[in-house]
Amino acid sequence: MPKLEVEHIQAFYGRAQALRDVSLTVDEGEVVSLLGANGAGKTTTLKVISGLVRPAAGTVKFDGERIDGKSPEAIAALGIAHVPEGRHIFPGLTVRENLYLGATVRHLRRSQLNDEVDRVLEFFPALREHLDRRGWALSGGQQQMVAVARGLMAKPRLLLLDEPSLGLAPIIVKQLFRTIGEINQKERVTILLVEQNAPAAFSVSRRSYVLETGRVVLGDTVERLVRNEMVRRAYLGLGGAESSGA
Ligand SMILES: Nc1ncnc2c1ncn2[C@@H]1O[C@H](COP(=O)(O)OP(=O)(O)OP(=O)(O)O)[C@@H](O)[C@H]1O
Ligand SMILES: [Mg+2]
Structure with missing residues (x-):
């Protein structure tokens, strides 16, 4: 059973649909990242998991138990900590x-x-x-x-991190992500990490998902994603796998 299981989530702000179909899993002890451009729905996905946004459809399970519909306080008490975008x-x-x-x-x-x-x-x-x-x-x-x-x-047993690299100098990002890896190993905390900085996210995560306009369009091991044409072009600033000469 995955530690976290998000299935077919839809979410709205008023009439505007932010999430159209978001499904992902995070296994016990894993670091998983969620990539996507501005407005793709990354923050909203974390807010649905931590109870700040109530989904219109779909389910969220933590340790096999439904948590969608619970209050943010009840979800925090289960051991889910959300580090919001912009630090706060x-x-x-x-x-x-x-x-x-x-x-x-x-x-x-x-x-x-x-x-x-x-x-x-x-x-x-x-x-x-x-x-x-x-x-x-x-x-x-x-x-x-x-x-x-x-x-x-x-x-926490599950740590949700929203764009920890935002606005930080490259050397600080590197140190911070090394620390995130240590936290995962030493505290045995499962981590779901939202990022636009794909190289930083890939440095610490084993698997990753790509979100586009409210839908998960890709989900795979980092090892395979770095060979994916779309990921290379859109997130790594590289050409196709063939043209790299690798
Ligand atoms: N409080 C809100 N009220 C109305 N619309 C919102 C609100 N928050 C987000 N949205 C809209 O929902 C969509 C998804 O936003 P979200 O913040 O989840 O994106 P994101 O992937 O985290 O983007 P970014 O990388 O810029 O942080 C966007 O179209 C955004 O404009
Ligand atoms: Mg965001």
């Missing part, structure tokens, strides 16, 4: 306070919260010296680290 850390709160908020669903005591901060900082040691700094005073890369670290504070 609280600018007026310190890094430590931002991290505490990630553990709200766990109802921990202060001392346990601080233990958890120590645990997640093992993945982001650079944040330690900024724990008392306010959100507004952080760089984009630091904010993204806080956003992912806050997601980990929930000790």
